[in-house]
Amino acid sequence: MPFDSPRENLPAEEPVPYASAAARPGRPWVEEAVAYDGVLLAGFGGPEGQDDVIPFLRNVTRGRGIPDERLEExxxxxxxxxxxSPINAQNRALKQAIEAEIARRGIGLPVYWGNRNWEPYLEGAVQEAADAGHTTLLALATSAYSSFSSCRQYREDFARVLESTGLAGTVTIDKIRQFFDVPGFVAPFVDGVRAAVAGFRRQGIASGAIRVLFSTHSIPLADAERSGPRDVDFGDGGAYAAQHRAVAEVVMAAVDDDVAWELVYQSRSGPPSQPWLEPDVNDAIAALPAQGVEAVAIVPLGFVSDHMEVLWDLDTEALQAAEEAGLTAVRTPTPGVDPSYVSGLVDLIEERLRGTPVAERPHETALGPWFDVCRPGCCENVRAGFKPAAAGVAP
Structure with a gap:
């Protein structure tokens, strides 16, 4: 492996704020049963009408001083x-699917849903849980990988909400581990890539002329380098890139090792002077014909559902780039509410309810199973530094 195991050289135990008694000591994995009485589904949120768009974007960019004229761009x-945005409808469907699977298993936990940037907000979800007497919550954030925006920012949201509602000290919030390599999350990508490659071959396209592009959201390079535990060297792009590479390797090993693949990035939004993770998916597509590629499968590996970055950046811009390059192209599915994915998420809930030993936890890559309790200094926000956060050792 090009990096040390994340189990090595971990710091001594330290207390974790806003946590259940079992998670509070700060051990990387909580291997004792916890009597959670509610699940908190935490989403990004999205507008649900034209009048919502600018207020939503103000929420997304709060604190950066971006004028409405630029937001309109x-x-x-x-x-x-x-x-x-399709994201709220997708989270409603995911909530219903999780509730159905929880009921099927007889677990008996209610699911509360709240967003960071649009209604229903996390504040309302946590208050609703507390009003119902559910004060030991297990959070499930709709993001599989480690970075500030996909993990730590949710943890800061939980701390902010507990303080703003006055429920700190009454309600505790733990968080299930990042699920990038959980079998139920990986399986839909395997199915999608396998179907795409088989479809290309039925059209007479040879393996050497097929390329698989695994696409995820680009983030500033400085943020990527700070993703994951700070005392572990994950190589270029930090834990964020390493996790995506590891999952892509698993997918391709299950599909066809003879087909070449590449990790690419999309949806960059920063100034040109700021280094972000590259290559951009559209640049990568434009370069494929010169490499003898005739067909490309675009895999939204960084996304759990078909929200705006998938519908616009991939289904619109990337597929148009492929058409302009003369390539046969397909975009493979996201997990959405695939039964394997939903079952895998509920497995993770049960894992924490039971305190499953780390040696028995399923994972598809050598990086897993990821931590229940985030490590000190994990996923720092370069612009703002560390703010109070739940579900991890301070800072």
Whole structure:
């Protein structure tokens, strides 16, 4: 492996704020049963009408001083779809699917759903849980990988909400581990890539002329390098890139080792002077014909459902780039509410309810199973530094 195991050289135990008694000591994995009485489904949120778009984007960019004129420049993605992001509908469907699987297993936990950036907000979800007497919550964030925006920012949201509602000290919030390599998350990508490659071959396209591009959201290079535990060397791009590479390797090993693949990035939004993870998916597509590639499968590996970055950046821009390059192209599915994915998420809930020993926890890569309790200094926000956060050792 090009990096040390994340189990090595871990710091001594330290207390974890806002946590259950079992998670509070700060051990990487909680291997004792916890009597959670509610699940908190935490989402990003999205507008559900044209009038919502700019207020939503103000929420997303709060604290950065970006004027509405500049926000309107990026609002056209939402305007194109009548101001409606699909993400809230997808989270409603995911909530219902999780509730159904929880009921099928007889677990008996309610699921509360709240967003960071749009209604229903996390504040309301946590207050609703507390009002119902559910004060030991296990959070499930709708993001599989480690970075500030996909993990630590949710943890900071939980701390902020507990303080702003006055429920700190009454409600505790733990968080299930990052699930990038959980079998139920990986399986839909395997199915999608396998179907795409088989479809290309039915068209007479040889393996050497097929390319698989695994796409995820680009983030600033400085943020990527700070993703994951700070005392572990994950190589270029930190834990964020390492996790994606590891999952892509698993997918391709299950599909066909003869087909070449590449990890690419999308949806960059920063200034040109700021280094972000590269290559961009559209640049990678434009370069493929010169490499003898005839067909490309675009895999939204960094996304759990078909939200705006998938519908616009991949289904619109990337597929158009492939058409312009003369390539046969398909975009493979996201997990969405695939039964394997939903079952895998509920497995993770049961894992914490039972205190499953780390040696018995399923994972598809050598990086897993990831931590229940985030490590000190994990996923720092370069711009703002560390803020109070739940579900991890301070800072």
């Amino acid at each position: 990026v609002a056209h993605h939402y305007r194109h779809f009548d101001g409606i």
